[in-house]
Amino acid sequence: MTLSLQIFQFLLSGLTTGSTYALIAIGFSLIHNATGIVNFAQGEFVMLGGMFMITFHSFFKLPMLPSFFLTISCVAAVGLLLERGPIRQSRSKEILILVMITIGASISIKGLSMILWGKNPMTLPPFSGETPFVILGAAIMPQSIWIFGITISVVFALNSFFKGTLTGKAMRAVAASRRSAVLTGIPVNRMILLSFTLSGALGAVAGIILTPITTTSYDVGVMLGLKGFSAAILGGYGSMPGAIVGGLLLGVSESLAAGLISSEYKDALAFLALLAVLFFKPSGILGRGRVRRV
Amino acid sequence: MGKRNKIYLLIYGAIIFTLPALLRNNYHLMVLNVAALNIVIIIGLNLLMGYAGQISLGHAAFFGLGAYLSAIFTTTYGLPIWPTMLLVLIITAMVAYAIGIPTLKLEGHYLVMATLGFNVIIYIIMIQLDTVTGGPSGFAGIPRLRIGGFVFDSDRKIYYLLWTVSSGVLLLSLNLIHSRVGRAMAALSHNETAACCTGIDTQAYKVKIFVISATLASLAGSLYAHYITFISPGSFSIFFSIQVVTMVIVGGIGSLWGGAFGAILLTILPEFLHAVREYNVLAYGLILMVVLIFFPQGLFPGITQVLKKREPLILEKGN
């Protein structure tokens, strides 16, 4: 295989994983924009997406589509419970404490999954078979097409939601200025609840589409969450286009680095990128304006 | 440091140093030894969180740097133990300085992200650079601590050394809190702008505190390596960074005494959780959430430093 063909191959697989990183990053941004919290349980939402899907589709033998929507609802419910429960009940509203609570939640979810599903990796069958398509000489799995397609649809749906619907605009208002949102009568608490619920759903989608390629187990949440978080920072924390750019860029760089340099350190790349961004351009690639120097 | 703290220290010391006579089980001593080292890390983190107002989710990496660098230099290269430890402290200080300078300039919690990223990178290096670090199976054969001919080859013997170091760090930190620098740090943690306008170089202090906290973690790491004589990457993951931050919060951010008790409590806790086996991760997560939700000020509000008195008292002259 020629080098350029190899690179093209890496590019494709990088875009695939990058799409899921993008979805995870959007989930982080949603909650951060509404509340200022970094939701460290985001990665667990992804893991749960895979786990629930396997439970409904492989164990209970429900068909694909119902399993899909059932899974998304379940994980969205987890997000909802997280906000309604631990976050809302917290005596302290300080960001540090709330962030640590999400960490506690992530550990609890991981622990519960360990009990419910055991420690062994599990997988889903690819949505439409395993025979690769060949495009311009490179092989691309049908699952990747599903991932691209679903990611693009989700992004479009979110975009129309935020730009076109009243609720979406209300959420953007809360992100821009909570005080003004309160003053204009927007039910801020409900918007916060919605942001957690949506993040849960997004995480679930990411988990469902990714599992057939990478398998899943009770502890994949941590690394996926951290990488999605890195992608969000990389692209510009808090912005949806930033999350997408960050996610895709991260996926592609990882894939290229793994293929051309060394595959053992590929996980470190996400975090090297994170440090590089923090040191040189903290507002991220798409970030506008300076981060205020103290 | 105030009469009250001196009394606390005396009682603390008395209990700590008579405990081994009462504990016959070496395993209990080992748990306490680990707690002593955790206290050192926690004190550093407490200074960072309580006085610089910053959070680090990467202290496991500094702990690990201390452990692995000491291990590699003394075992693979046969360098002497104590000078190596000093060298490792200096290296860690430089690394922390390099991380702190760019990130602490910025408003917002960029240090958290940087330390998080740093932790993951170090962890991956520990696993992948297996010719140097031993990889996932760990690094064994680390020489024990010795002073002259005396080798610390039992849990009991090293107990006194580790707890002396740990109590020493606590004493020195209490001194620091009650000094001009301590006041400057307290001011900085509460109101950075006002502190800066009062003449405090807030940027420099934040970096110095971060470097000190990282160096303390490294010290604990080196001692840990020479004590257990075997280290593996699993002890230095993000999870440990989370654990030590939790210990600080449970003890009450900014409270050195609280932190010490938080460290002891949360070091002993997993020993009880082993009993519930597969439920241990879930139990830990739940306990963490419960404490954070209902006791965000920490579990030890009564054990506060002299500085945090609430009622008006007669003014004491001098110490």
Added chain:
Amino acid sequence: MEDVRPKKGKQEILETQEVSLRFGGVEALNGLSFSISPHQIVAIIGPNGAGKTTLLNAITGVHSPDSGEIFFRGMSISKLKPFQIAALGINRTFQQAQLFANMTVVENVMVGMHPKTKSGFLGGVLHLPGERREEDRIREKAEALLDFFGLLPRATWMATYISIAEQKRLEICRAMAGEPQLLLLDEPAAGLNIRETEGLGDLIVKLKERGQTIILVEHNMHLVMSIADWLIVLHHGSKIGEGRPEEMQKDRRVVEAYLGT
């Protein structure tokens, strides 16, 4: 009556030259130029949004001016950081008292002495004799200052447990602990009743009589008229007048600025 008009040259303690500062899209300071002579009380007044607090922030280095220069005793301070400016001799209070709520009254004052003291980490950690002596000295001076400000009985109280009037006095006390040559007070009378304001006025005059130069940003015209030696009037970030209080009271532009046209 002594001539309190600002004179050009080295006697100026503070001088601004064409200082401009944009703040979030608004031209908060617009080509502002003035100078201040030592040992007097200069009041800076103007309607809301005139840029008074922004000016204090620019002088103390909290926000650097976008253009123009600020000179303190002939030295350019426009690019310095707040802690450097404090060490050079400018201390301030804030509109809402920014006390260190996690410390006692006396400790707040002791922190104020930070730039004039020097023991560092080593001295602090090891509790060296030099550090101990300095600590005793700091404590004595802090208590003396508290006495001057009438706050000594409250010395070991937590800073936020004292009354608002006392908190404002404490903030000024803390600023004075830094032995500043120039003291900036940002609306010290806000939230005080008539009796408390009179006490504040007496205090500020007492400070001036000890040789202190004071810049006072204030809305309370009664206080300003009774204690200020010189007035500078700002509007939309520029100076629209300066002079003795009685003169400014009658100045047409000043009256228009306050009442609107």
